[in-house]
Amino acid sequence: MKQITVTVNGTVYELQVKSWATLLDMIRDDLGLTGTKEGCGLGECGACTVIMDGKTVNACLVLAPEADGKEIITIEGLSRGGQFHPVQEAFMEQGGIQCGFCTPGMILSTKALLDENPNPTDEEIRRDMAGNFCRCTGYTKIFESIKAAVRKGDT
Amino acid sequence: MVTLYRRLPRVEYVQPKTIEELLALRAQYAGKGALLAGGTDLMPKLKRREIEAPGCLIDLKGIPDLAYISNAEGDGLRIGALATLRAIETSALIQATYGILSQTASSMASVQIRNRGTVAGNLCNAVPSADTAPPLLALDATAKLMSQKGERIVPLDDFFIGPNKTVLSDDELLVEIQVPRVLPHSRGVYLKLTQRSSMELAVVGVAVMVSARNGVCENIKIALGAVAPTPMRAKRAEAVLRGQHFSEELIEHTARTAAEESRPIDDHRATQEYRRDMVEVLVKRAVIETISP
Amino acid sequence: MEFSVIGKHVPRVDAPEKVTGQARYAADYSLPGMLWCKVHRSPYAHARILHVDTSRAQRLPGVKAVVTGKDFHGWSWGWMPETRDEPPLAVEKARYLYEAVAAVAAIDEDIAEEACDLITVDYEELPGVYDPEEALQDGAPLVHEGREKNISIEYHWNFGDVEKAFAESHIIREDRFCTSRATKGYVEPPAALAYYDPAGYITIWPAKQSPYFHYRHLAACFKLPLNRVRVIQPFIGGGFGGTKNDSVAGDFCAVLLSKMTGKPVKFVYTQEEELTTSRRRHSMIVYNKMGAKRDGTLTAVQTRVIADGGAYTAIGPLTMYLAGFATTLPYKLPTYKYDAYRVFTNTPIGAAMRGHGITHTRFACEIQMEMIAEELGIDPVQMRLRNAIDNPKPGTMYETINKVTLKTCGIKEALNTVAAHPLWRDKDKAPQRRDNISWGVGLSGTAYLGGARQRGHQSCGAIVRICEDGTVNLLTGATDCGQGSDTVLCMIAAEELGVRLKDIAIKRVDTAYTPCDPGSYGSRVTILAGQATQMAAADAKRQLVRSAAETWEVNPEDIEIKEGVVFVTTDAQKSMPFSKLARIACYSGSGAVIIGTGYSGYGVEPLDFDTGMGNGGTSYSFTAQLARVGVDMETGKVQVTDFVIAHDGGRPLNPLGAEGQNEGGAIQGLGQTIYENFIMDKGKTLNPTFLDYKMPRTTDVPDIQVIDIITDDPDGPFGAKEASEGSIVSTPPAVVSAIHDATGIWFTELPITPEKIVKALKEKGDKKGHGSVREAKRMKERQET
Numbered sequence A: 001m002k003q004i005t006v007t008v009n010g011t012v013y014e015l016q017v018k019s020w021a022t023l024l025d026m027i028r029d030d031l032g033l034t035g036t037k038e039g040c041g042l043g044e045c046g047a048c049t050v051i052m053d054g055k056t057v058n059a060c061l062v063l064a065p066e067a068d069g070k071e072i073i074t075i076e077g078l079s080r081g082g083q084f085h086p087v088q089e090a091f092m093e094q095g096g097i098q099c100g101f102c103t104p105g106m107i108l109s110t111k112a113l114l115d116e117n118p119n120p121t122d123e124e125i126r127r128d129m130a131g132n133f134c135r136c137t138g139y140t141k142i143f144e145s146i147k148a149a150v151r152k153g154d155t
Numbered sequence B: 001m002v003t004l005y006r007r008l009p010r011v012e013y014v015q016p017k018t019i020e021e022l023l024a025l026r027a028q029y030a031g032k033g034a035l036l037a038g039g040t041d042l043m044p045k046l047k048r049r050e051i052e053a054p055g056c057l058i059d060l061k062g063i064p065d066l067a068y069i070s071n072a073e074g075d076g077l078r079i080g081a082l083a084t085l086r087a088i089e090t091s092a093l094i095q096a097t098y099g100i101l102s103q104t105a106s107s108m109a110s111v112q113i114r115n116r117g118t119v120a121g122n123l124c125n126a127v128p129s130a131d132t133a134p135p136l137l138a139l140d141a142t143a144k145l146m147s148q149k150g151e152r153i154v155p156l157d158d159f160f161i162g163p164n165k166t167v168l169s170d171d172e173l174l175v176e177i178q179v180p181r182v183l184p185h186s187r188g189v190y191l192k193l194t195q196r197s198s199m200e201l202a203v204v205g206v207a208v209m210v211s212a213r214n215g216v217c218e219n220i221k222i223a224l225g226a227v228a229p230t231p232m233r234a235k236r237a238e239a240v241l242r243g244q245h246f247s248e249e250l251i252e253h254t255a256r257t258a259a260e261e262s263r264p265i266d267d268h269r270a271t272q273e274y275r276r277d278m279v280e281v282l283v284k285r286a287v288i289e290t291i292s293p
Numbered sequence C: 001m002e003f004s005v006i007g008k009h010v011p012r013v014d015a016p017e018k019v020t021g022q023a024r025y026a027a028d029y030s031l032p033g034m035l036w037c038k039v040h041r042s043p044y045a046h047a048r049i050l051h052v053d054t055s056r057a058q059r060l061p062g063v064k065a066v067v068t069g070k071d072f073h074g075w076s077w078g079w080m081p082e083t084r085d086e087p088p089l090a091v092e093k094a095r096y097l098y099e100a101v102a103a104v105a106a107i108d109e110d111i112a113e114e115a116c117d118l119i120t121v122d123y124e125e126l127p128g129v130y131d132p133e134e135a136l137q138d139g140a141p142l143v144h145e146g147r148e149k150n151i152s153i154e155y156h157w158n159f160g161d162v163e164k165a166f167a168e169s170h171i172i173r174e175d176r177f178c179t180s181r182a183t184k185g186y187v188e189p190p191a192a193l194a195y196y197d198p199a200g201y202i203t204i205w206p207a208k209q210s211p212y213f214h215y216r217h218l219a220a221c222f223k224l225p226l227n228r229v230r231v232i233q234p235f236i237g238g239g240f241g242g243t244k245n246d247s248v249a250g251d252f253c254a255v256l257l258s259k260m261t262g263k264p265v266k267f268v269y270t271q272e273e274e275l276t277t278s279r280r281r282h283s284m285i286v287y288n289k290m291g292a293k294r295d296g297t298l299t300a301v302q303t304r305v306i307a308d309g310g311a312y313t314a315i316g317p318l319t320m321y322l323a324g325f326a327t328t329l330p331y332k333l334p335t336y337k338y339d340a341y342r343v344f345t346n347t348p349i350g351a352a353m354r355g356h357g358i359t360h361t362r363f364a365c366e367i368q369m370e371m372i373a374e375e376l377g378i379d380p381v382q383m384r385l386r387n388a389i390d391n392p393k394p395g396t397m398y399e400t401i402n403k404v405t406l407k408t409c410g411i412k413e414a415l416n417t418v419a420a421h422p423l424w425r426d427k428d429k430a431p432q433r434r435d436n437i438s439w440g441v442g443l444s445g446t447a448y449l450g451g452a453r454q455r456g457h458q459s460c461g462a463i464v465r466i467c468e469d470g471t472v473n474l475l476t477g478a479t480d481c482g483q484g485s486d487t488v489l490c491m492i493a494a495e496e497l498g499v500r501l502k503d504i505a506i507k508r509v510d511t512a513y514t515p516c517d518p519g520s521y522g523s524r525v526t527i528l529a530g531q532a533t534q535m536a537a538a539d540a541k542r543q544l545v546r547s548a549a550e551t552w553e554v555n556p557e558d559i560e561i562k563e564g565v566v567f568v569t570t571d572a573q574k575s576m577p578f579s580k581l582a583r584i585a586c587y588s589g590s591g592a593v594i595i596g597t598g599y600s601g602y603g604v605e606p607l608d609f610d611t612g613m614g615n616g617g618t619s620y621s622f623t624a625q626l627a628r629v630g631v632d633m634e635t636g637k638v639q640v641t642d643f644v645i646a647h648d649g650g651r652p653l654n655p656l657g658a659e660g661q662n663e664g665g666a667i668q669g670l671g672q673t674i675y676e677n678f679i680m681d682k683g684k685t686l687n688p689t690f691l692d693y694k695m696p697r698t699t700d701v702p703d704i705q706v707i708d709i710i711t712d713d714p715d716g717p718f719g720a721k722e723a724s725e726g727s728i729v730s731t732p733p734a735v736v737s738a739i740h741d742a743t744g745i746w747f748t749e750l751p752i753t754p755e756k757i758v759k760a761l762k763e764k765g766d767k768k769g770h771g772s773v774r775e776a777k778r779m780k781e782r783q784e785t
Ligand SMILES: Cc1cc2nc3c(=O)[nH]c(=O)nc-3n(C[C@H](O)[C@H](O)[C@H](O)COP(=O)(O)OP(=O)(O)OC[C@H]3O[C@@H](n4cnc5c(N)ncnc54)[C@H](O)[C@@H]3O)c2cc1C
Pocket: A042, A043, A044, B034, B035, B036, B037, B038, B039, B040, B041, B042, B043, B044, B081, B085, B107, B108, B109, B110, B113, B116, B117, B118, B119, B120, B121, B122, B123, B124, B125, B129, B130, B131, B132, B168, B172, B173, B174, B175, B199, B200, B201, B202, C691
């Protein structure tokens, strides 16, 4: 067991974790934040995407002990006081969601993309979202959601 | 008996704070400890039990200042063991002078993986398709290895010895990748052939660095990925063009020679024949691209 | 008709839960004291199980129970009573690699996995058979003893005299087509949390798109009355048919382990378990023979299908039915013969997937029709228009030779729409070649069924409960696995009742409360659960209107409800908010209960597997599609740049959702056309990861335009037909035809990988012309009129 201190969605947690537990296990099992999904466990689908110290990572490939001292944002940390984040709003309005299993990861990757590059080209959107696999939508409405989020950011 | 595991095997985890401490641990665990950089190769392999579980994972990330990308003395590029693929992709320094490297990094995996995965990890993992290997080979890179016994500098060309095998010994660490200065009139390109346009391992990877003046090929380096047990230089092919005037015929000859030099295998990603044919196509394209205005 | 809710752009009703991470999927459930189940699997694709030793696993601290095949006492399941050949855990033989053999329950997943490793099984390895055509040979190893030639299902259907029709044809082609080994590829692997409580009730939260299948399986397996099986449906992370319409080993094991231990038990498969052991799409070899007159009029189709069924029958009888019955759509076909063989092999099980059955044979027919058009020098659009079925006049029906009946058919309008699109119209204006890239545009025109029939209980039900404040609870047994049906059903209820969409609330299936429903497959939900919802809403509305009529002392016929307002058409003075009427109705007498119920009434006559005669669906959708591709003529890499999809889904009730379904289906279709394929070696799947089983990513998809063709089918709620499967049928032929346009080569084997393209281009360079065209031009003088 390892003792770690980690900030998740603004709250500081002191946790005992198994040294071989992943950040995903910690978020889901220890903190009960099940919005972060496991699709493949191998870094291939992006369903487990969280933002760690400002950068998106696959929580399934990060060890829980590696998160010691880090600041993490999960999907549960995006909306504040009942207010949706503009990216969340855009996905709802544009139909960028079907089954919803990829959605938390998609939204966090979009947020990270727009934080870094507030006005991405279509090509940049396609390139930067490649780590988030969606089987349902065929991506068209996801692209539209991201572009709508860009417009919301402009106003 | 088959179990398809969702959990990682039980391993210990340590995070040394200095290189000395790390090298001591490395020596102490010998074959029973594995270095952990970004974990993007190690974690999937452990989960799928492709490798025997080490007793302990020794995390490099506790060591400060290993993520550097520098060209301090202007005498070449130095990439620290913890420099991520994303850092290589977005570094202004690399984009300006070693564009082939940022271009290569951007062709790899996903943003999430590139945020974690390191160049050093990509090399040490040593799969034939490791994308950073061909451009670094074409750039004549060397690897600085360190252990409690001391340091050694190994040309990348001698670094790989087989699939998943390098000259690294159990107590060593790759601390730095060194890339010599590139001549102002040289250009390079990495072409990665894949079925989809992202999230793919290379079916064939071709890196070409050319220095050309007045229509003459002053120097050329060609390196290939995924077509031999290790990433490889195509030295016979280089010799065809080196010192010669570029001509379509010679470029085709070079490309054919590279294809002959390659030693691909059949696997579930492609057949040997296709890979060899594609070496020819990509080498030709890469050379033409580097000399096009 | 003027609609208040139908046809409007509305976000999904479950969107807020999904964007905030609050939507809970099966793996997100846990209970105090819960145990973890892990499945132990066979290392052989075909082996006799001699002995299973679980003693070491049982002794491992933390392990609470271990089960093997024998613990299910010979129970097995299947889609029909005659085909119940699949045991929860293998008993005598393992018939495919990684088939489940035993399972453990332990206090955590680490221990469960470790315990699985401690189970030892003695096997006698048997010779396996991995190819359906080899499996049909005499002397091939038998996957199931006593099943001659490994035939799992066979159908032989005849409609008209094909021999005579071929003899009279101007041109005949015979070709072999082959479809890929594809799978659903959803992101959420199978998972469930199960609790068999001490009172003898099962409660389970499983990842199922058709919970009522599972409900019956569990009742049968555990010999319980149905009211003791409670399936509570979580959110579902994608379905697409097959696995989530069925049960998996983990489901049965978790329930049995829970029964044995008295604790809740949970399992979560890995994606590798999903990709190596779950149900896949059948891969099919289609030997197709097609005849036509000189003017392109089709005369006959003769199809022989050999499908790789894998180790068990599962839903195979329906697959083979669907692959055959719909060949008479969307083109007029005077004669047709169908011989189908579903064959057992030692590979994972072939089953349903979006575009079920039809995608294989339609692909073969579409491409063959294009080949014939090419040989006859007829434009592909004209070829199709010449044969396409006309839209029947209102009140009439079109009947195919196998007695499939259509009341609406938008194929001609769809074809004309895409043919007028600049992408097609101007395709010869743009240069075809730039550097190494050759561009091509292709077209298809296809059909799919909606409101699929099956056997047994096939009605969907709905309950509309009016709350005293005028809000509404909608209960259905239908499952939204992502396709958006909850939203559409709420829209239907709101429209029918005359209330606002936000006044309707829907929750997921709970078999203890919701009405029985066959499930989410065969594009049934909008049509059949939609009809049930409309009827239930109408029933509730009747009760409310009666109450209003009494209050106002007017005729019920004079009362209307629209957008939350109740009014009398003949007296402008009389109106009240819906909420007020609800209160009046609910508080009448000593208090009343206003509940409307309804169930769909279509599909009364069962499927006829022996003759293939009759309807497979309630109604039929039609799709015409364009695809534009760029083919790298040196590397064979294909980039698809544009899709235009003209879809006749009757009427899109929720345009945003219908568009999303068309787009998603098309991209899955793209995957199976150029990327997706399991590479198999003696029953072993060599590419069981998302890196190597290549599904389209953001970088690989074209720009998609969806155009609605509105035909308003009388058999669907507010005119709706299906919208979720048509495009997975229309995409493969459109893309193959575009690749042909770019390369001059007809590819008949999916997926068309870069390597196949390079090989074919090489061969074409050697010898002029392509393929083995057996062109039988009948010199027989025109015997026909
Ligand atoms: C979904 C996915 C997609 C991928 N796509 C690509 C791709 O397109 N191209 C590609 O080439 N790779 C790809 N990879 C592989 C991987 O991401 C890269 O190889 C990455 O660069 C590995 O770096 P890392 O820091 O994560 O290595 P780690 O996993 O931390 O380490 C890899 C190996 O190197 C050893 N090691 C690490 N650092 C050192 C050091 N300094 N000294 C000595 N030994 C060391 C480790 O012990 C381990 O054996 C992909 C992986 C995934 C999961």
